Amino acid sequence: LGEDRPAAHGSQRSFTKNTTPAGPTSIARLLLSVFAKERPGLIVLDDCQWADDLSWQVLARLAATVSRDRMRSESNVSLICSCRTEAVAQVLAWDLTDITFLGLKGLSDNDTEKLIRSISDSIPDEVIPYVTKYSKGNPLETLLTLQALVDSSALTRKSDRWVLDESAMATLALQAHTGDSPTALGNSGARTDVLRFTVPPDRADTLASQ
Numbered sequence: 741l742g743e744d745r746p747a748a749h750g751s752q753r754s755f756t757k758n759t760t761p762a763g764p765t766s767i768a769r770l771l772l773s774v775f776a777k778e779r780p781g782l783i784v785l786d787d788c789q790w791a792d793d794l795s796w797q798v799l800a801r802l803a804a805t806v807s808r809d810r811m812r813s814e815s816n817v818s819l820i821c822s823c824r825t826e827a828v829a830q831v832l833a834w835d836l837t838d839i840t841f842l843g844l845k846g847l848s849d850n851d852t853e854k855l856i857r858s859i860s861d862s863i864p865d866e867v868i869p870y871v872t873k874y875s876k877g878n879p880l881e882t883l884l885t886l887q888a889l890v891d892s893s894a895l896t897r898k899s900d901r902w903v904l905d906e907s908a909m910a911t912l913a914l915q916a917h918t919g920d921s922p923t924a925l926g927n928s929g930a931r932t933d934v935l936r937f938t939v940p941p942d943r944a945d946t947l948a949s950q
Contacts, residue, residue: 764794768801775816784820789827800834807836846877855882864904867895874914888914 775781783802791799802819809815821831831839847855852872856863867889875882889895894908 764797764801767798768805771798771802772805772817777816780816782818782820784822786822788821788823788830791827796830803831803834803836803839807838810838847875847879847882848877852877852882855879856886859886860902862901863895864902866904866906866909867902870909885914888912 771783785799788795788799799821806815806817806819823831828841849872852875853868856868856871863886867886871882871885871889874885886895889904889909889912892908892912894905894912896903896905
């Protein structure tokens, strides 16, 4: 698609010429062309911290156009992007003054317990403070800590109930992520590698075979 080719339904939007390649501009135009005054919409993009350079350029064009149309009272679409704190610099680079940032707080201890109980209401009570301690209000860490207990066989399913091996749980050396990377926007630093755990040598073979 060329830079000077009009959008199918959104030709009223003006994409000013700048150093942005035609590709991102055309993609943004295509996405916005499906919306109109009689057909408004909402674009929600999750985990934007994983976006590549081209995707960020498309996002920049989308945001700039939505912002410009909004100032003219011509906007037919809203844009919501979720990302971790380390990606906020990319958003700030768009230099748009009407962007609203919303930072979500971590889960309370009560909410953490509710999340655990939502998985199974038969999880032993002793698991709750353990998971709460290491998850630090982070939903992803809550699930990963619970999964670590299951993977290490400290928490096992027998018939219709969960059975906890407290000695195995005590030897499962979980460590909450304490690196220098910024915490996550919206989920307090959730990372796929947020938890690391070590197991005694006599359990290593068992885990390796699972």
